[in-house]
Amino acid sequence: MNKPLVVETGPNPTAAVIWLHGLGASGHDFEPIVPHLQLPQDLAVRFLFPHAPSRPVTINGGYVMPAWYDILAMDFERKIDQQQIQQSSDGIAALIQSQIAQGIDSRRIIVMGFSQGGAVAYHCALQFPQPLAGVMGLSTYFATHTTVEPNGANADIPVAIFHGTHDDVVPEAMGIAARRQLSDKGLQPTYVSYPMAHEVCLEEIRDISSQLQQWLAPAR
Numbered sequence: 001m002n003k004p005l006v007v008e009t010g011p012n013p014t015a016a017v018i019w020l021h022g023l024g025a026s027g028h029d030f031e032p033i034v035p036h037l038q039l040p041q042d043l044a045v046r047f048l049f050p051h052a053p054s055r056p057v058t059i060n061g062g063y064v065m066p067a068w069y070d071i072l073a074m075d076f077e078r079k080i081d082q083q084q085i086q087q088s089s090d091g092i093a094a095l096i097q098s099q100i101a102q103g104i105d106s107r108r109i110i111v112m113g114f115s116q117g118g119a120v121a122y123h124c125a126l127q128f129p130q131p132l133a134g135v136m137g138l139s140t141y142f143a144t145h146t147t148v149e150p151n152g153a154n155a156d157i158p159v160a161i162f163h164g165t166h167d168d169v170v171p172e173a174m175g176i177a178a179r180r181q182l183s184d185k186g187l188q189p190t191y192v193s194y195p196m197a198h199e200v201c202l203e204e205i206r207d208i209s210s211q212l213q214q215w216l217a218p219a220r
Contacts, residue, residue, distance in 0.1 A: 002051045004095065007034050010044030015108040015133070015216040016099040018048045018092060020117025022139075024065045027051040030114070033200070037209040043216060046104070048095060052088065052117075068120045069143075078174075080119075080143050089124040096128060108216055112136035112208075115170055115198065119143035122178070125157060126150045126185075134158035134215045136208070139167055139198055141174040145181040159189035160211050162204050164196035 004018075005027040021029040027049030034047055052066040059071045069084035092111065100106050110133045113121035118140025125135035131153045139162070150157065159182055163175035172193060182189045194201050 002053070004048040004050040005031055007031060007047040007049070008044065009034065009039050009047070010041065013044040013046035014104065015043070015110075016046045016048060016096075016104050017110045017112065017212065018050065018095055018099075018121075020050060020068065020092070020111075020113030020120055021052065021066075022113075022115030022117055023057070023067050023071075025052075025114075026066055030200075033205060036202075036205050037212065039209060039213065043213065045212070045216065046099070048099075050092065050095060055084070068116050071116075078119075078141060078143055082144070082147070085120060085123055085144060088120045089127070092120060092124045093128055096124075096132070100130070106130035106132055108133055110134050110136065110212065110215060112138065113140060114138040114200070115140050122182075123148055126154055129153055132157055134160065134211075136160045136162070136211065137175070137178060138162050138200065138204075138208075139164055139170050139175070140178065141170055142178040142181045145178070145185075150185055150187065155186060157187065158215060159187050161189050161191045162207065163191070163193050164198060164201075165193050166196060167198045169198035 052068045054064050055067050056062045057067050068088040070081040073079035111121045111125045118137040122142050123144050163172050179189050179191045
């Protein structure tokens with residue numbers, strides 16, 4: 001995996017957020033949102049925006065583009081390359097470990113992702129061997145719900161789901177299904193929808209900020 005883009009909101013960060021982009025994008029996709037989160041000055045966060053490798057994507061006629069995994073069919077379940085999503089998940093897990101090695105407590109690390117990146121975020125966070133602060137899914141789906149179970153460390157990991165009601169790429173029904181699938185595994189995901197397409201809106205950015213602050217509230 002290429003070196004991620006890093007943005008820090010203050011000196012000596014005590015928390016980290018690993019934010020995965022969607023199909024065909026790059027780590028620069030969500031970089032401009034960080035200032036709009038308007039995080040408090042006493043919450044120094046290191047944002048890491050990794051870049052997916054370029055690979056042929058079957059549903060796009062084999063065209064090579066940044067992709068966390070190949071999508072083989074656009075049915076409701078999204079037939080995907082299971083080996084590739086595991087490889088991407090392993091890369092994100094290595095990023096998490098690098099933050100722990102730099103002194104950030106795993107319980108102050110959040111994994112989040114948009115669309116395809118969100119599927120990797122779920123896959124990685126639920127299996128990570130140390131407890132995480134939370135996982136956030138934006139306009140995404142739980143691609144590996146039939147094969148992935150929360151391990152002991154993250155058996156009760158906080159989950160927040162955000163989705164657009166007019167999403168024609170990942171229909172909202174897939175986000176609702178993810179909420180059910182995660183609930184079936186004993187988790188308690190929150191779910192918020194917005195009148196938007198396959199995108200991010202200002203109201204959602206405010207909600208993401210609130211969620212980050214809730215999960216990463218500085219110790220008093």
